[in-house]
Amino acid sequence: MTSAVILALAVFGASCVEAVEALTLVVAAGTTRGWRSALEGAATAMLLLVVLVGAIGVPLIHYVPINVLRVVIGGLLLVLGLGWLRKSILRASGHKALHDEDLIFAKTVAQLEGGEQTPGRGRDAIGFAIAFKGVLLEGTEVVLIVLSLGASSHRLGLAAAAAGAAALLVTVVGFAVARQLREVPENTLKLGVGVMLTSFGVFWIGEGSGFRWPGSDLAILVLIGLFVAVTALSIRFMRSMLPTADAKLPHLEARQAP
């Protein structure tokens, strides 16, 4: 039960982060090249991702030995989780610029406006391609997380439902606030999901290797606590390593400028 809740939260959080990034590109393509092509591109990519989950996930569960699956999936989660955590710590401590959706939106719009004439209400190959590529690339990471967490715990349906709910939520909220995607606390979300992915990764590697964690599923909570503590300490330590007091959190300050 504990792992099911954490699994749903991890997939939901990861999907929210990726959905925000994908939505930025879809909105940019829609406003510059026409909504019809952008929405068709996004829908085609979503369909392809759903087919991927079904085509890869179901055979994974049925034909690959569970312990092999858990070690491989644990490794994959660890790669994703460590990458997300590292990037989030660097961003939170001011060593790396925050992911600015407004900036990405503005850049994409500028590139698209520089292209061929917008075709009005008709179909537009560039708008379709940008939306398709954005959703497919960001969605691939979600598919991997859904497959990893879902297949290793035999809860593919729950993982897919959590990802679908996140995509729906971000789409509805995203279109309502359209140009304020920067308000989404993306780095905090990424940090939380990074902790969960890393904890699940370590947990499944252990289970798949053949040693049982004390407390079974509850060990995931202990691992999460451990990673949260070390992440918090790392952020503090990294902040203290910024060159001067004036230079502290330059990227955060730059974002607050008008």
Place this chain on the structure above:
Amino acid sequence: MATLKRLLVAFGQFWWEFLIGENPDAFFGALVVIGVALLLRHDRSVAIIVVPLLTLVILVASTYRGRKRASN
């Protein structure tokens, strides 16, 4: 044939970028964690301490290295 080759190269490049890309530490760190977990599988009391600690060390070291790269 040329199209197939191009597709395979693009597929390989995508996964290389996706898994290794700008942060090879995470990929190779995960391999080390898996290796150590498999080696210690018969010694549960050691494994449950060493495997999480090793992961923490990899995270901290990778972040520290990332700081150097970000400031360059």
